[in-house]
Amino acid sequence: MKAAVIVFPGSNCDRDCAVAIERSTGARVEMVWHGDSDLPDGLDLIVLPGGFSYGDYLRCGAMAALSPVMAPVKAAAERGVAVVGICNGFQVLCEAHMLPGALLRNAGLKYVCKPVALDIVNGQTRFTAAYQGRREAVMTVGNGEGNFFADDATLDRLEGEGQVVFRYQDNPNGSARAIAGIVNPAGNVLGLMPHPDRAFEPDLGSADGALLFQSVLASA
């Protein structure tokens, strides 16, 4: 498997993502600068990492969504390449209209950083197949603007079409319907606020994140 991690100015989980993917799957990982207008050939996975791209100026992910690299990322997604946006990466995917909805300031106004238990709502996706029917995963969240919002019609559609992939058992940030992660209708673009890249081996408190990357590997 071949993967790319996109590096925006202000990304701070880009190395974490690269290490997590390498150790979970053995994949070769290339780091791609946000100003590049080409991606490496033959990618099976593109990850938009967590962090504070462009200092979270204006809105989280707003500027990153318009950076040059996003044109080939969108094109790759349309070809069916797996794309995962983690935390700030999820915000970027929403701002780029690759996923519906938006991430608002946390309902409790506080930055929340802790392990969270997630229900795996859809275990049939390219990102959850390796959980093999498990209903629960533990990963860490670290966000101040992780409060998922979409209008009711959109939320109903997400639920009805199986696009809700992860749901918080104990909603840490006020997210609509406790949604922690969603996929696009084609099922190849995933955005989630919890960090699989901070939960890929037992020494980190949980190895459940590794299964997410291994799911992509199995589908590659």
Place this chain on the structure above:
Amino acid sequence: MKATVQIFLKPGVLDVQGKAVEASLHGLGWPGVREVRVGRTITFDLDGADKAAAEAEVKAMCDKLLANNVIETYRVEVE
């Protein structure tokens, strides 16, 4: 020309900053304050002389970058 763009969360979208400011104002002795909304104002100078054309351009900037139509509304003034 000078452009002023005001951006607010849409009605119905929870404005947690507004709620916190409202609670503080209540605590400071203004119990009659309600529906506080915190927005942002963006101002800039813009080349050109046609006001209608400038307004259309600024609206395009809002739709492209300055506002997120999923959660926000905006108001544009050009003078």
